[in-house]
Amino acid sequence: MKKQSARRSTHLAWSALSIVVLVAAWQVAASFSDPRLLPGPGRVGATLVAAGLDGSLFTNIGITLARVFASFVLAMTIGSAIGIALGRVVLLNRFFDPWLILFLNLPALVIIILCYIWLGLTEVAAIIAVAINKIPNVAVTLREGGRALDRDLLEMASVYRIGRWRTLRHVILPQLTPYFMGAVRSGLALVWKIVLVVELLGRGSGVGFVIGSAFQLFDVSTILAYALAFVAVIQMIEFLILQPCERRLNRWRR
Amino acid sequence: MAAMTGLEIEIDDKTYAPLASAPTRRIFDGFQLTVDPGAFVCLLGPSGIGKTTLLNMISGLDTDYSGRIEFRGEPRPRMGYVFQTPRLLPWRTVLENILLPLPSTEAARRTAVNLLTDMGMSDTQDIYPERLSLGMQRRVALARAFALEPDILLMDEPFVSLDETTADKLRDLLIEMLAQRPVTVLFVTHDSRDAIRMASRIIVLSGSPAHAVKDIQVGLSHGERLDKGAIEAFRGRFLAQSQ
Structure with missing residues (x-):
């Protein structure tokens, strides 16, 4: 235990050092360039504090997070169901595989624009557009999980007649956990980036909207301030929610 | 009984x-x-x-x-089936594995706990199966088969x-x-x-x-x-x- 915490603090020290060096490099680069094109850390920090003090930073990040959450839950639910079905039923997979490949390769921008055209510039259209972008990735990952289910354990469940619900809860879902967590990880990274694009194109609030307005005003400092704040928030989600979750789910491993 | x-x-x-070339x-x-x-x-x-x-x-x-x-x-x-390999759920504890085919009642839980005690395994009930020896895992598989009074x-x-x-x-x-x-x-x-x-x-x-x-x-x-x-x-x- 002591050893582990010691290792963790060395790891933290290296991360801190790495960030300090990055900020220093940024400062050096900024001092050689036009402050309008590349503002230094001090100026971006000041913009960040100002946006935080007038509350706009928190409202916009909150709105974007809500959209990330809604489309993420939607995509994980539908994508997992599709993926597991494709992984278990060969015929379904044969038929729908080309569809999956089509949706995997459809550019995010095309899906977003079509959703806005067909459903209007609404919140629902925005969330559906992001979800559709993510669903194929989730489905592909969970399909692998569905294929890899342990036959011995499924036979055991069938002989002992434990029923569908218990089989799902105790036999199938625990085996899918690593695949599900993989989809969550890559999903979080993908979804928030697409949400920004959706906000830029058709919403009047959120981090993507602010960055879009800043682009019109050539306000690089605001762009960087919001981007950094949002990256920090996503990292917090990873540290405070995903990692503890994963540790709990992996308790049984040797 | x-x-x-x-x-x-x-x-x-x-x-x-026939599989591949086998007759x-x-x-x-x-x-x-x-x-x-x-x-x-x-x-x-x-x-x-x-x-x-x-x-x-x-x-x-x-x-x-x-x-x-x-x-x-x-x-x-x-039917109780004791397979060639124990086929226990590694992500469930010994007791949870034995309870899996049983109705979720307090009586079933008591049956399972008593059975583990009878089989000399009362101290393993909260352990995950992969931490047990193969002999112990087989014992748990036997307990699971007997627990549902087959x-x-x-x-x-x-x-x-x-x-x-x-x-x-x-x-x-x-x-x-x-x-x-x-x-x-x-x-x-x-x-x-x-x-x-x-x-x-x-x-x-x-x-x-x-x-x-x-x-x-x-x-x-x-x-x-x-x-x-x-x-x-x-x-x-x-x-x-x-x-």
């Missing part, structure tokens, strides 16, 4: 479809077996002859055959890949459990000593398609079953050529 259930098996044809394999062709309620029947034969296939057909896992398998006494008997107990070489001492302990445990909770047992093995030690009837399978070449009632007393000499003598008398 569970009602005693007998078995009537008639397999007209069980064939494995079609006919496992059973006109195979018949009647098992009396409460009997401990040992199916003895070399690996690959179709013993596990037969258990899978009885348990309903394998339905791809022509013939019939009927249960006497109980049309849909409760009418029929299917066992597929449940003592393989254990050292002799551990296997012996498990055999004693099984005999003890059966004395307290009588049940019809079909036990598959390639080890004739295993068979003589526990079975009330031994059926020796041979050939392809498999058929019974011997059907022996084992009339040994409890004392004789614990005596290595008596087992060897019985083996010499009845099973000499078959192994």
